[in-house]
Amino acid sequence: MSTTPLLRVEDLRVEFPLARGVLRAVDGASFSVEAGQALGLVGESGSGKTMALRALLGLLPRTARLAGGSIEIDGVQVVGAGEATLRRLRGRTASMVFQEPMTALNPVLRVGDQIAETPMVRLGLSRRKARERAIELMRMVGIADPVRRAEAYPHELSGGMRQRVVIAIALSGEPKLLLCDEPTTALDVTIQDQILKLLAGLRADLGVSVVFVSHDLAVIAQTCQHVAVMYAGQVVEQGPIETVFREPHHPYTLGLLRSVPDFDVVREHLSAIPGLPPDLASPPPGCRFHPRCAFARTECTHDPIPLLDLGGRTARCLFHEECAAEARREPVVARA
Amino acid sequence: MTLGGFILRRLLALVPTVLGVTILVFFLIHLIPGDPARTILGNQATPARIALVRHDLGLDQSLPVQYEKFMARLAHGNLGTSLFYNVGAGRLVLQRLPVTLWLLGFGTLLSLLLAVPLAALAATRRDTIADHVVRAVPLVGLGFPAFWVGTMLTLLFALNLGRAFPVGGYGSGFFGHVHSMFLPALTVALGIAPILIRSLRASLLEVFESEYVTTARSKGISERRVLVRHALRNAIVSTVSVLGVNVAYLIGGTLIVEQVFAVGGAGQLMIDSINARDFPVVQAVTFVFAIMVVLTYLITDVVHALLDPRVRFD
Amino acid sequence: MAVAAEAVVEAQIVEHRRGFRRRWYRTPSFVAGISILGVIVLLAIFAPLVSHSPTYQDLLSQLQGPSWHHPLGTDDLGRDVWARLVYGARTDLHIAFLAVLFPFCIGTLLGLLAGYFGGWLDLIVGWLVNTVVAFPFFVLIIALAYAMGPGSRSIYIAITIVGWVSYARIVRGEVLVAKRREYVLAARSAGLSNSRIMFRHLLPNVVTQAIVFSMSDIVLDILAIVTLGYLGIGVQPPTADWGQEIAEGRGYLTTHWELATVPGIAVVVTALALALIADGLADLLRPE
Numbered sequence: 001m002s003t004t005p006l007l008r009v010e011d012l013r014v015e016f017p018l019a020r021g022v023l024r025a026v027d028g029a030s031f032s033v034e035a036g037q038a039l040g041l042v043g044e045s046g047s048g049k050t051m052a053l054r055a056l057l058g059l060l061p062r063t064a065r066l067a068g069g070s071i072e073i074d075g076v077q078v079v080g081a082g083e084a085t086l087r088r089l090r091g092r093t094a095s096m097v098f099q100e101p102m103t104a105l106n107p108v109l110r111v112g113d114q115i116a117e118t119p120m121v122r123l124g125l126s127r128r129k130a131r132e133r134a135i136e137l138m139r140m141v142g143i144a145d146p147v148r149r150a151e152a153y154p155h156e157l158s159g160g161m162r163q164r165v166v167i168a169i170a171l172s173g174e175p176k177l178l179l180c181d182e183p184t185t186a187l188d189v190t191i192q193d194q195i196l197k198l199l200a201g202l203r204a205d206l207g208v209s210v211v212f213v214s215h216d217l218a219v220i221a222q223t224c225q226h227v228a229v230m231y232a233g234q235v236v237e238q239g240p241i242e243t244v245f246r247e248p249h250h251p252y253t254l255g256l257l258r259s260v261p262d263f264d265v266v267r268e269h270l271s272a273i274p275g276l277p278p279d280l281a282s283p284p285p286g287c288r289f290h291p292r293c294a295f296a297r298t299e300c301t302h303d304p305i306p307l308l309d310l311g312g313r314t315a316r317c318l319f320h321e322e323c324a325a326e327a328r329r330e331p332v333v334a335r336a
Numbered sequence: 337m338t339l340g341g342f343i344l345r346r347l348l349a350l351v352p353t354v355l356g357v358t359i360l361v362f363f364l365i366h367l368i369p370g371d372p373a374r375t376i377l378g379n380q381a382t383p384a385r386i387a388l389v390r391h392d393l394g395l396d397q398s399l400p401v402q403y404e405k406f407m408a409r410l411a412h413g414n415l416g417t418s419l420f421y422n423v424g425a426g427r428l429v430l431q432r433l434p435v436t437l438w439l440l441g442f443g444t445l446l447s448l449l450l451a452v453p454l455a456a457l458a459a460t461r462r463d464t465i466a467d468h469v470v471r472a473v474p475l476v477g478l479g480f481p482a483f484w485v486g487t488m489l490t491l492l493f494a495l496n497l498g499r500a501f502p503v504g505g506y507g508s509g510f511f512g513h514v515h516s517m518f519l520p521a522l523t524v525a526l527g528i529a530p531i532l533i534r535s536l537r538a539s540l541l542e543v544f545e546s547e548y549v550t551t552a553r554s555k556g557i558s559e560r561r562v563l564v565r566h567a568l569r570n571a572i573v574s575t576v577s578v579l580g581v582n583v584a585y586l587i588g589g590t591l592i593v594e595q596v597f598a599v600g601g602a603g604q605l606m607i608d609s610i611n612a613r614d615f616p617v618v619q620a621v622t623f624v625f626a627i628m629v630v631l632t633y634l635i636t637d638v639v640h641a642l643l644d645p646r647v648r649f650d
Numbered sequence: 651m652a653v654a655a656e657a658v659v660e661a662q663i664v665e666h667r668r669g670f671r672r673r674w675y676r677t678p679s680f681v682a683g684i685s686i687l688g689v690i691v692l693l694a695i696f697a698p699l700v701s702h703s704p705t706y707q708d709l710l711s712q713l714q715g716p717s718w719h720h721p722l723g724t725d726d727l728g729r730d731v732w733a734r735l736v737y738g739a740r741t742d743l744h745i746a747f748l749a750v751l752f753p754f755c756i757g758t759l760l761g762l763l764a765g766y767f768g769g770w771l772d773l774i775v776g777w778l779v780n781t782v783v784a785f786p787f788f789v790l791i792i793a794l795a796y797a798m799g800p801g802s803r804s805i806y807i808a809i810t811i812v813g814w815v816s817y818a819r820i821v822r823g824e825v826l827v828a829k830r831r832e833y834v835l836a837a838r839s840a841g842l843s844n845s846r847i848m849f850r851h852l853l854p855n856v857v858t859q860a861i862v863f864s865m866s867d868i869v870l871d872i873l874a875i876v877t878l879g880y881l882g883i884g885v886q887p888p889t890a891d892w893g894q895e896i897a898e899g900r901g902y903l904t905t906h907w908e909l910a911t912v913p914g915i916a917v918v919v920t921a922l923a924l925a926l927i928a929d930g931l932a933d934l935l936r937p938e
Contacts, residue, residue: 062545092556106570107645108569108644117557360782365797476922478866487899491911610796622785622789622793
């Protein structure tokens with residue numbers, strides 16, 4: 001079981017220097033992905049999941065700063081690495097699938113050329129071979145009539161097709177790791193399903209690992225085997241999806257699960273998590289979730305809570321047992 | 337839509353504007369307080385002359401009839417007759433137009449040479465000292481009257497510092513033109529560069545911070561390729577737009593500069609005609625300038641459509 | 651329902667103003683601009699107190715350098731340069747500040763109507779805008795000023811005819827966006843009349859951009875006035891005007907270059923002050 005993970009993130013910190021202080025978007029997040037595995041990174045907006053993902057390839061926004069921690073992709077350290085190292089990793093070892101396909105594609109270039117770029121520049125294929133590869137990729141991601149479609153500009157394609165193009169671009173360098181930043185959030189529900197099935201199929205066929213960022217628990221449940229729940233810049237729970245969703249050991253995870261309507265289980269009531277996410281420039285002392293937590297006690301309000309190893313899973317909660325008991329009492333996920 | 341179809345649609349859309357232009361130009365003469373004919377003749381006015389001018393200019397008929405005649409003449413390319421030279425006003429303007437076009441072209445070139453590097457510098461080094469300095473340029477630069485800048489440049493480079501450039505005139509031969517027109521073109525360029533710098537910097541920033549540039553970077557291609565193949569193409573599209581929008585201001589700037597440097601173009605013709613009370617020529621120049629602007633809008637639109645595939649399929 | 655909608659709008663307007671009042675002195679560009687402009691305006695207003703007559707010709711002391719009696723020397727007709735500078739400010743600023751009002755009002759009104767009602771009204775206003783915009787700014791101003799004869803009245807009319815366009819565009823754009831906001835929909839569903847919605851609710855919110863622009867517009871107006879003066883078809887002598895002074899100074903570039911240079915610097919400094927105010931205002935009035 002001790003194979004080196006393809007991706008190992010430890011104590012990652014991403015900051016935004018502000019006039020009034022420092023906003024810690026990611027404050028000590030740790031997670032890992034094995035080869036061929038799919039990890040879901042789930043949390044509300046502002047939880048830090050998108051920044052954590054962007055940090056992996058050094059694609060943070062201009063105003064953000066990678067303030068510490070360690071990111072190892074296929075054995076290569078990203079934190080503190082030079083541009084040349086990062087560029088080597090990008091596209092070939094790990095690549096990104098973006099959220100908004102309309103803005104992620106260059107409006108003045110044909111999609112075929114955009115897909116063919118990485119094979120041509122990074123894999124050294126000739127222009128013609130790269131073109132063929134692009135058409136092959138388009139077929140692989142389910143774009144009908146790829147030869148004709150390759151001549152199109154992004155605005156001529158539908159949202160779903162554009163996202164397939166983005167996925168094709170991400171796969172064009174034959175990466176081992178696919179980083180997906182809410183790839184289906186901007187799409188219609190029916191298209192969402194298609195894209196998710198496509199990603200699952202690609203993972204099975206090509207054996208790529210996936211990190212899937214989303215705020216939608218159902219989407220994560222459908223695509224990933226492992227999940228890391230993020231709150232206020234930290235990972236608060238991590239483990240196999242089955243176990244975490246069936247028996248969450250962190251009150252935030254429990255709250256998330258309870259606030260999602262699930263068509264398979266008719267529940268007594270939907271409950272929203274009371275309160276608002278904290279100000280990331282000055283988070284509450286102790287456990288960051290304690291102001292909104294039903295299980296909070298005085299011990300939760302002083303020192304930062306460490307990530308506890310529960311054997312095969314982790315949770316950042318002192319009262320995780322009580323939380324799990326509560327989850328068992330009124331389960332959210334009824335089926336296996 | 338094909339390119340031809342696009343051009344045709346644009347041309348049709350311009351018809352109401354051109355119509356509006358003719359109406360405004362037509363009405364210029366009727367804005368003159370009192371009796372236009374008397375004012376035009378000034379101290380040469382005698383009752384006989386006034387009646388003659390009135391008849392010449394068609395002022396003795398009703399407005400709609402006048403406009404009809406005006407448009408009829410226009411359709412035949414007749415822009416009126418110069419009271420001073422007694423030749424077709426249109427012909428006069430066309431004679432002088434090449435100089436103005438020279439000034440326009442040269443001025444635009446110089447303004448781009450000034451604005452593009454500065455805007456690129458500011459955009460790539462955002463929030464640094466260089467950026468702040470460049471951003472200060474439009475703040476200060478837009479308040480410089482063109483005729484004053486021209487005068488100052490004359491003072492500095494034509495009358496002092498080695499007298500490198502002539503005080504005025506058009507020069508002869510290509511290099512003569514370049515030499516004589518350098519200061520005037522520079523004046524025009526300095527007039528529009530602040531606006532260009534401000535707009536270009538904003539466009540470039542938008543391009544640099546766009547998602548598709550991040551996508552390009554995520555492919556692991558060289559930064560130079562990202563810049564040239566992705567950022568630049570989009571930036572050029574914006575540049576063309578910005579230039580097009582400001583062309584009216586640019587053309588207006590040449591008018592005064594021509595007068596300051598006495599280069600003898602259409603703009604100077606207008607000023608001279610004002611001083612000589614040659615109203616038909618003033619009218620003609622105004623009309624020609626407006627048509628130039630309209631044509632330039634059309635050309636900019638077409639070039640924009642050629643560069644940006646999104647536009648054509650509107 | 652009408653009361654509720656109004657209360658929302660009132661609260662928004664108050665929010666705006668409170669923010670402005672609290673922050674204006676902390677915006678450096680605004681403060682700098684107001685200070686510089688303040689000095690110039692004060693000099694212009696108190697011109698008779700800070701200088702001699704600008705029109706008195708002392709033909710015995712032509713083209714003299716700076717002295718105790720004439721701080722900036724005299725021009726070719728023996729007139730005090732400093733006085734002409736200060737009175738030039740008086741003339742040009744007075745006309746510019748006044749001239750910006752008519753295009754502002756007309757343009758804002760037309761933009762409001764065109765944006766709110768759309769349809770034919772919008773088409774017609776659009777056509778008028780396109781027509782005016784087809785003419786280079788200075789060309790049209792010069793042609794109009796020439797046609798209507800010299801003097802400040804022509805300047806006002808010329809600037810109005812040409813200048814209303816920018817305001818109409820800006821306000822129309824703002825109205826198109828604001829039209830879809832909740833407070834307008836609320837007012838409409840409450841049955842408020844169109845004019846009430848337009849003037850009581852929309853106008854206060856869309857006019858801020860027009861106000862910011864008006865500062866830059868004053869700069870354009872000053873340039874227009876000064877250019878017309880330079881060409882001799884604007885402010886007429888003997889009234890002092892910076893444009894005239896530069897024109898007169900041109901004849902002495904080789905010997906007394908300051909005659910042409912100094913009034914130009916005055917224009918630049920004034921324009922800079924106004925640009926700073928415009929920048930500061932844009933910052934201050936920007937919704938948080």
